[in-house]
Amino acid sequence: MNIFLQELSEAFQEYRIILIMGKAGWHRSKDLSKGENIRYIYQPPYSPELNPVEHLWAILMVWPVSAAKVIQEQPSTDGNMEASLISAAVRGEVLTVKVILKNTSGKKATPMFFFKDVYYTDLKDKKKYFALKDAEGQYIAGPRYDGSNGGRFWFDIGPDGKKIIWVKFPAPPQTTESVDIFLPGILPFEAVPLRK
Numbered sequence: 001m002n003i004f005l006q007e008l009s010e011a012f013q014e015y016r017i018i019l020i021m022g023k024a025g026w027h028r029s030k031d032l033s034k035g036e037n038i039r040y041i042y043q044p045p046y047s048p049e050l051n052p053v054e055h056l057w058a059i060l061m062v063w064p065v066s067a068a069k070v071i072q073e074q075p076s077t078d079g080n081m082e083a084s085l086i087s088a089a090v091r092g093e094v095l096t097v098k099v100i101l102k103n104t105s106g107k108k109a110t111p112m113f114f115f116k117d118v119y120y121t122d123l124k125d126k127k128k129y130f131a132l133k134d135a136e137g138q139y140i141a142g143p144r145y146d147g148s149n150g151g152r153f154w155f156d157i158g159p160d161g162k163k164i165i166w167v168k169f170p171a172p173p174q175t176t177e178s179v180d181i182f183l184p185g186i187l188p189f190e191a192v193p194l195r196k
Contacts, residue, residue: 001026002033009035045136045147074187080105081157083186088179089195094132095120095169097181103157112154113184115139115167120179122172132168141167 008017017038021027023045034040043050070084080103087098097120103109116139119130131139138144138151143163145154157163165183172179172194181189 001029002031005033005035005038009038013037072189072192074189076111076185077187078185080109081111081186083183083189085181085189085192087195088181088192090171093171095129095171095179095194097167097169099165099183099186101157101163101165103159103161106159108156108158110154110156111185112145112152114149114152115141115144116150117184118167118182120169120172120181122176122179124176125173127172129169129172132170139167141165 008019015037017035018041019038020041020043022043026032027040027042070086071088072085074083074085075081076083082102082104084100084102085097086100087096089096101111115131118139118141119128121128131141133139133150136147138147141151141153143153143155143165144151146152153165155163174196176194178191178193181192
Protein backbone atom coordinates (compact mmCIF):
# COMPACT_ATOMS: atom_id res chain seq x y z
CA MET A 1 0.00 0.00 0.00
CA ASN A 2 2.85 2.39 0.86
CA ILE A 3 4.51 1.81 -2.51
CA PHE A 4 1.25 2.59 -4.30
CA LEU A 5 0.69 5.78 -2.26
CA GLN A 6 4.26 6.95 -2.84
CA GLU A 7 4.01 6.40 -6.60
CA LEU A 8 0.58 8.08 -6.70
CA SER A 9 1.89 11.10 -4.80
CA GLU A 10 4.95 11.43 -7.02
CA ALA A 11 3.05 10.92 -10.30
CA PHE A 12 0.59 13.70 -9.42
CA GLN A 13 2.79 15.90 -7.25
CA GLU A 14 1.41 19.10 -8.79
CA TYR A 15 -2.13 18.10 -7.79
CA ARG A 16 -4.00 17.71 -4.51
CA ILE A 17 -5.42 14.20 -4.33
CA ILE A 18 -8.50 13.12 -2.41
CA LEU A 19 -8.37 9.37 -1.87
CA ILE A 20 -11.58 7.65 -0.72
CA MET A 21 -10.98 4.39 1.14
CA GLY A 22 -12.79 1.82 3.22
CA LYS A 23 -11.80 1.24 6.82
CA ALA A 24 -9.73 -1.89 6.25
CA GLY A 25 -6.88 -2.27 8.74
CA TRP A 26 -4.21 -1.57 6.12
CA HIS A 27 -5.98 1.68 5.16
CA ARG A 28 -5.76 2.98 8.75
CA SER A 29 -2.35 1.59 9.73
CA LYS A 30 -0.01 3.92 11.65
CA ASP A 31 2.73 2.74 9.28
CA LEU A 32 0.84 4.09 6.27
CA SER A 33 2.95 6.74 4.55
CA LYS A 34 0.90 9.79 3.78
CA GLY A 35 2.01 11.90 0.85
CA GLU A 36 1.85 15.65 1.43
CA ASN A 37 -0.53 16.07 -1.49
CA ILE A 38 -2.93 13.26 -0.50
CA ARG A 39 -5.98 13.71 1.72
CA TYR A 40 -7.80 10.59 2.95
CA ILE A 41 -11.55 10.31 3.31
CA TYR A 42 -12.87 7.11 4.88
CA GLN A 43 -16.21 5.58 3.95
CA PRO A 44 -18.69 5.01 6.76
CA PRO A 45 -18.85 1.41 8.00
CA TYR A 46 -21.28 -1.03 6.39
CA SER A 47 -21.92 1.09 3.30
CA PRO A 48 -21.54 -1.20 0.28
CA GLU A 49 -23.60 1.21 -1.84
CA LEU A 50 -20.61 3.62 -1.76
CA ASN A 51 -18.13 1.03 -3.00
CA PRO A 52 -18.99 -0.36 -6.47
CA VAL A 53 -16.65 -3.35 -6.10
CA GLU A 54 -18.96 -4.69 -3.38
CA HIS A 55 -21.55 -5.34 -6.09
CA LEU A 56 -18.99 -7.42 -7.99
CA TRP A 57 -18.25 -9.47 -4.85
CA ALA A 58 -21.97 -10.19 -4.50
CA ILE A 59 -22.02 -11.64 -8.04
CA LEU A 60 -18.81 -13.61 -7.56
CA MET A 61 -20.06 -15.05 -4.28
CA VAL A 62 -23.20 -16.44 -5.92
CA TRP A 63 -21.51 -17.85 -9.02
CA PRO A 64 -19.42 -20.72 -7.55
CA VAL A 65 -21.99 -21.82 -4.98
CA SER A 66 -25.04 -21.66 -7.24
CA ALA A 67 -24.29 -25.25 -8.12
CA ALA A 68 -23.74 -26.20 -4.46
CA LYS A 69 -25.64 -29.20 -3.15
CA VAL A 70 -28.89 -28.10 -1.57
CA ILE A 71 -29.50 -29.56 1.88
CA GLN A 72 -33.09 -28.33 2.14
CA GLU A 73 -35.43 -25.87 0.40
CA GLN A 74 -38.19 -23.79 1.92
CA PRO A 75 -40.55 -21.18 0.43
CA SER A 76 -41.02 -17.71 1.84
CA THR A 77 -44.19 -17.06 3.78
CA ASP A 78 -45.48 -14.82 0.96
CA GLY A 79 -44.59 -17.34 -1.78
CA ASN A 80 -42.31 -14.92 -3.65
CA MET A 81 -38.93 -16.38 -2.65
CA GLU A 82 -37.31 -19.79 -2.40
CA ALA A 83 -34.58 -20.37 0.19
CA SER A 84 -32.02 -23.12 -0.38
CA LEU A 85 -29.89 -24.13 2.59
CA ILE A 86 -26.48 -25.06 1.17
CA SER A 87 -24.32 -25.31 4.29
CA ALA A 88 -24.57 -25.76 8.05
CA ALA A 89 -20.99 -26.42 9.08
CA VAL A 90 -19.29 -26.37 12.46
CA ARG A 91 -15.65 -25.31 12.63
CA GLY A 92 -14.20 -24.97 16.09
CA GLU A 93 -16.70 -23.08 18.24
CA VAL A 94 -18.61 -21.56 15.30
CA LEU A 95 -21.55 -22.78 13.21
CA THR A 96 -21.74 -21.10 9.78
CA VAL A 97 -25.04 -21.24 7.89
CA LYS A 98 -25.31 -20.36 4.18
CA VAL A 99 -28.59 -19.89 2.34
CA ILE A 100 -29.31 -18.92 -1.28
CA LEU A 101 -32.40 -16.74 -1.65
CA LYS A 102 -33.99 -16.98 -5.10
CA ASN A 103 -36.66 -14.61 -6.32
CA THR A 104 -39.47 -16.71 -7.82
CA SER A 105 -42.03 -13.89 -8.09
CA GLY A 106 -41.33 -12.92 -11.72
CA LYS A 107 -40.65 -9.29 -10.70
CA LYS A 108 -38.09 -7.43 -8.62
CA ALA A 109 -38.26 -8.26 -4.91
CA THR A 110 -36.64 -6.46 -1.98
CA PRO A 111 -36.64 -8.76 1.04
CA MET A 112 -35.60 -7.16 4.34
CA PHE A 113 -34.87 -8.64 7.74
CA PHE A 114 -32.64 -7.92 10.71
CA PHE A 115 -29.90 -10.41 11.55
CA LYS A 116 -30.99 -10.14 15.20
CA ASP A 117 -34.09 -12.13 14.18
CA VAL A 118 -32.13 -15.05 12.69
CA TYR A 119 -31.56 -17.99 15.02
CA TYR A 120 -31.36 -21.73 15.31
CA THR A 121 -32.71 -24.15 17.88
CA ASP A 122 -31.15 -27.25 19.33
CA LEU A 123 -34.21 -29.32 20.21
CA LYS A 124 -32.14 -32.00 21.93
CA ASP A 125 -30.77 -29.52 24.50
CA LYS A 126 -33.83 -27.24 24.30
CA LYS A 127 -31.77 -24.12 23.49
CA LYS A 128 -32.11 -21.19 21.10
CA TYR A 129 -28.95 -19.59 19.63
CA PHE A 130 -28.67 -16.13 18.02
CA ALA A 131 -25.96 -14.92 15.63
CA LEU A 132 -22.55 -13.93 16.98
CA LYS A 133 -21.67 -10.23 17.31
CA ASP A 134 -18.39 -8.44 16.68
CA ALA A 135 -16.70 -5.96 19.04
CA GLU A 136 -18.84 -3.12 17.63
CA GLY A 137 -22.13 -4.94 18.35
CA GLN A 138 -22.75 -5.87 14.71
CA TYR A 139 -23.92 -9.36 13.87
CA ILE A 140 -21.36 -11.48 12.05
CA ALA A 141 -23.48 -12.07 8.98
CA GLY A 142 -23.91 -10.79 5.47
CA PRO A 143 -24.39 -9.36 3.06
CA ARG A 144 -25.26 -6.43 5.25
CA TYR A 145 -27.15 -3.43 3.90
CA ASP A 146 -26.36 -1.29 6.95
CA GLY A 147 -25.68 -1.51 10.67
CA SER A 148 -29.25 -0.80 11.81
CA ASN A 149 -30.13 -2.93 14.87
CA GLY A 150 -26.85 -4.82 14.52
CA GLY A 151 -27.17 -5.24 10.75
CA ARG A 152 -29.85 -6.08 8.25
CA PHE A 153 -30.29 -7.73 4.89
CA TRP A 154 -32.17 -5.43 2.49
CA PHE A 155 -31.31 -5.88 -1.16
CA ASP A 156 -33.07 -5.90 -4.50
CA ILE A 157 -33.20 -9.31 -6.16
CA GLY A 158 -34.30 -9.32 -9.79
CA PRO A 159 -36.66 -11.92 -11.31
CA ASP A 160 -34.99 -15.35 -10.99
CA GLY A 161 -32.07 -13.56 -9.29
CA LYS A 162 -30.19 -14.99 -6.33
CA LYS A 163 -28.44 -13.66 -3.25
CA ILE A 164 -26.38 -15.67 -0.76
CA ILE A 165 -26.87 -15.04 2.95
CA TRP A 166 -24.39 -16.27 5.56
CA VAL A 167 -24.61 -16.12 9.34
CA LYS A 168 -22.18 -17.19 12.08
CA PHE A 169 -23.53 -18.63 15.34
CA PRO A 170 -22.02 -20.13 18.47
CA ALA A 171 -21.71 -23.86 17.84
CA PRO A 172 -24.02 -26.23 19.71
CA PRO A 173 -22.56 -28.96 21.94
CA GLN A 174 -20.54 -31.61 20.10
CA THR A 175 -23.29 -34.18 20.76
CA THR A 176 -25.84 -32.18 18.72
CA GLU A 177 -26.30 -33.75 15.29
CA SER A 178 -29.06 -31.56 13.82
CA VAL A 179 -30.73 -28.18 14.38
CA ASP A 180 -33.71 -26.16 13.14
CA ILE A 181 -32.80 -22.85 11.42
CA PHE A 182 -35.09 -19.80 11.31
CA LEU A 183 -34.82 -16.86 8.88
CA PRO A 184 -37.54 -14.19 9.02
CA GLY A 185 -40.10 -14.61 6.25
CA ILE A 186 -38.93 -18.15 5.39
CA LEU A 187 -40.49 -21.39 6.60
CA PRO A 188 -38.15 -23.14 9.07
CA PHE A 189 -35.38 -25.46 7.94
CA GLU A 190 -36.02 -28.46 10.18
CA ALA A 191 -33.74 -31.29 11.35
CA VAL A 192 -30.75 -29.88 9.45
CA PRO A 193 -27.74 -32.20 9.78
CA LEU A 194 -24.55 -30.44 10.93
CA ARG A 195 -21.32 -30.93 9.00
CA LYS A 196 -18.41 -31.18 11.43
